[in-house]
Amino acid sequence: MYDAEIAEGWDIGGNANGGYVIALAARAMADAVGRPPLTLTAHYLSPGKPGPVEIDVDVLRAGRRMATVRAAMRSADTDVLALLGTFADQTPGGPSQIVGTPPELPPIDECVHAAPPVDSGFHHRVRSSVRPIDAGFRDGHPSGTAEMQGWFELPDDQPIDAFGLLMAADAFAPVVFNSGKFPVGWSPTLELTVHVRGVPAPGPLRCRFFSRFIENGMFDESGEIWDSEGTLVAHSRQLALIPRA
Amino acid sequence: MYDAEIAEGWDIGGNANGGYVIALAARAMADAVGRPPLTLTAHYLSPGKPGPVEIDVDVLRAGRRMATVRAAMRSADTDVLALLGTFADQTPGGPSQIVGTPPELPPIDECVHAAPPVDSGFHHRVRSSVRPIDAGFRDGHPSGTAEMQGWFELPDDQPIDAFGLLMAADAFAPVVFNSGKFPVGWSPTLELTVHVRGVPAPGPLRCRFFSRFIENGMFDESGEIWDSEGTLVAHSRQLALIPRA
Numbered sequence: 001m002y003d004a005e006i007a008e009g010w011d012i013g014g015n016a017n018g019g020y021v022i023a024l025a026a027r028a029m030a031d032a033v034g035r036p037p038l039t040l041t042a043h044y045l046s047p048g049k050p051g052p053v054e055i056d057v058d059v060l061r062a063g064r065r066m067a068t069v070r071a072a073m074r075s076a077d078t079d080v081l082a083l084l085g086t087f088a089d090q091t092p093g094g095p096s097q098i099v100g101t102p103p104e105l106p107p108i109d110e111c112v113h114a115a116p117p118v119d120s121g122f123h124h125r126v127r128s129s130v131r132p133i134d135a136g137f138r139d140g141h142p143s144g145t146a147e148m149q150g151w152f153e154l155p156d157d158q159p160i161d162a163f164g165l166l167m168a169a170d171a172f173a174p175v176v177f178n179s180g181k182f183p184v185g186w187s188p189t190l191e192l193t194v195h196v197r198g199v200p201a202p203g204p205l206r207c208r209f210f211s212r213f214i215e216n217g218m219f220d221e222s223g224e225i226w227d228s229e230g231t232l233v234a235h236s237r238q239l240a241l242i243p244r245a
Numbered sequence: 246m247y248d249a250e251i252a253e254g255w256d257i258g259g260n261a262n263g264g265y266v267i268a269l270a271a272r273a274m275a276d277a278v279g280r281p282p283l284t285l286t287a288h289y290l291s292p293g294k295p296g297p298v299e300i301d302v303d304v305l306r307a308g309r310r311m312a313t314v315r316a317a318m319r320s321a322d323t324d325v326l327a328l329l330g331t332f333a334d335q336t337p338g339g340p341s342q343i344v345g346t347p348p349e350l351p352p353i354d355e356c357v358h359a360a361p362p363v364d365s366g367f368h369h370r371v372r373s374s375v376r377p378i379d380a381g382f383r384d385g386h387p388s389g390t391a392e393m394q395g396w397f398e399l400p401d402d403q404p405i406d407a408f409g410l411l412m413a414a415d416a417f418a419p420v421v422f423n424s425g426k427f428p429v430g431w432s433p434t435l436e437l438t439v440h441v442r443g444v445p446a447p448g449p450l451r452c453r454f455f456s457r458f459i460e461n462g463m464f465d466e467s468g469e470i471w472d473s474e475g476t477l478v479a480h481s482r483q484l485a486l487i488p489r490a
Contacts (some may be wrong), residue, residue: 038435043313043330066435068288079305084288084315084329096460098457098459181342193436193438197458211344213442214343215442217339232458
């Protein structure tokens, strides 16, 4: 059992950012097995609020290379997060076959800082910047395509490790805001799975998030995160509820 | 705790099919909360062998609509599977926005029954049939594209429910067999996540599995499963190790 703290200033409108709380739990899980996350799934039970939390970590299997770990994060009065993951160091090399390329983005200073239209401590801690076309929803001009493309950085050029990739995977506004069919409101993530596929080279990350299947009140959101050398370093997918007015 | 049994005849070369053991565990989880799976993640700890298993089910939260559940399946001498999922009935309706269409497939009787080139009880229990181009790897002629497209049915036109969709999500040969860069051998799945997105209309399912990111010894495999009315009913993704000779 790990004692941790959801720090002040990582919130969006009072609730801690989902990627931040996942990264917090993942650090405890990684500590227990001495390896970083390789594939991690989190189910959100309730929004995280600043303050102390307990993280129960349960190592289910620790092999030579891989370890499988589950965890639950709880605050004094509520369950916040349930997680299940396999942890392992990356083993670069071997044949590769990649379909797709990093998104072509305008320079960062021509992109729009992705802070949402509510108070967001989180967006002072990390910097996610979207293409101008993907920021139009904030003024009532959604692009019409359920997609967000942009840059992700940490302040002061801090290197981005596996835990930073977990944060990047949930650092942009929900892609449904650009579909034009739904109000801009809270769209609760039920589950987020991140595959960490590489160790990022220094520099900002290029990110593309999109949904293909909005139906029956839910949507998928897939994410690709590419490093400055054009390597796919993380691949995410979540299932979330469409926002209601 | 549920007592269950990995039945004889659901194996591929002696190991129970992954989708079958997931569906077995999911039935216990669904029983505990009275709802079918909505998004379920499984991490494979060791291959399932025929015989009795115990399924520990732990309900983490049961709300009005959603329930979050974790589980572990163990046989007498080994851990088989760890799972985490959110369970809920489908609530059809509302605006939809779909990118993509069901795969265009040849008629089932022009497709190739996807039984692998080893003894496979599993492929007598379910019927997965791929396009001829996707079966060429069995004779040393992989298509060159890490993709498998085909039909999925249960015998005697049994209706396919959420548990059937879990089986469909792991009922085809690994897509890397068609990449042409790797030997046809065991490619262990580390983690499989399935989003159940609808209740299938009667009739065979159209399935498309593909990988976009084969690198660093691993590959993703994404799956789309469409029903006979052209509705996307399941969306899967797994992370697996590339096969070795």
